[in-house]
Every structure is written in structure tokens, then in C-alpha cells.
Amino acid sequence: MSKEWESHPIGLVAEVCCDSEDGEEICEIFEVSGYPSVYYGDPDSPEIYNGKLDHESLSKFAKDNLSSLPCSLKNLVACDDATRKLTRDLQGKTMEELERMEERVLNLVDQEQKKFDKFALEMQKKYEEMANAFNAKIDKLRAESGFKWIQQELMERERQNNEDIFKDVVDNEDGSESQKDEL
Secondary structure (H helix, E strand, O other): OOOOOOOOOOOOOOOOOOOOHHHHHHHHHOOOOOOOOOEEOOOOOOEEOOOOOOHHHHHHHHHHHOOOOOOEOOEHHHOOHHHHHHHHHHHOOOHHHHHHHHHHHHHHHHHHHHHHHHHHHHHHHHHHHHHHHHHHHHHHHHHHHOHHHHHHHHHHHHHHHHHHHHHHHHHHHOOOOOOOOOO
16 A cells, blocks of 8 residues: 555555564654554544554545545644634643643543453453353263263264274175175
8 A cells, every 4th residue: 555655745654663673663652552553644643543454445544534634733724613723722721731631631541441441350250250150061061961971982883883884895895795785
């Protein structure tokens, strides 16, 4: 895709390896937390792409979203009225007010992350309990039914049946008569 977008006047499609010396700094700036990560929009405040990663989906998304300059502080004409109003309000704030606002949002995000982590841990414990109960029930059913012995008996009979078939074939090849009906 980067070749397709190589000469585009606005859009840029590029790949960055976070393990390389040059890519490491970019990945830190963009706070890349997993691979692959796809970002789009204004380089000063990129958004994370959460769609499918196949070429067709990425190409369609790029065509739909990279054909004009995105809404940003540098390009307010691309923003809706509500966003322009918000940016005007923010421009009237002091640095300390903006930092407090940012901290408040980060604290709310942290609280939500903790709720999610707690819920995920509870779900993991519930899953483990269910899996253990399921496995115990399966083990009990197999033990009570003699399942192991049923399988061994079936295997033994299959082995004997194969030996009998082999014996009949060998007997027929050395000239003795078979007592089996022909098909």
C-alpha cells in the first residue's frame, strides 16, 4: 500500500519497525502497545485503526479517510462546529487548567482500566472454574462407564479382525480354499 500512496499529495502510508533504531522513537511517541498497530489522521494526534488488516479493507479505509487533510488544530476548517467551539474554549484556558483537565481524563481512563482488569480477572477465574468442573465431569463419566476398557476392547477386536482378513488373503494365495462366500 505504501507504493500505491507514494505520490499522494495528502495521504501517507508507511511502515515502521519498532525494533529498529529509527522506529523505536516513533513507536514511543505514538505509544504503540502491540503489533501490528495502524494509526491514521493528524500526526500530532493520530487515531488507532481497529478494522480488518487485509489489503482490501485497509485500501478502502485509506481511500475513504486519507484523501483530505484531517480535522486538527492546524486544519480547523475540516472540523465540525462542535469541535471548532471546543478548540476555541481550550485556547482560552491556562496551561495549568489544561494540565488539570488532562489529568482528570487520565484518572477516569485509569479507573475504567482498573474496572476492566478486575472484570477480566473475574471472568478468567469463572472460566477456569467452569473448565475444571467440565473436565472433572468428563473424567467421572469415563471412569464410571469403563470407557478406557471399551476403547481397548474395540481396538483389540479391530486388530483381530485385521489379522483374520490378512489370514484369509494369505490362505487364498497359497491355494487353500476359503470358506467365505465371495461377493
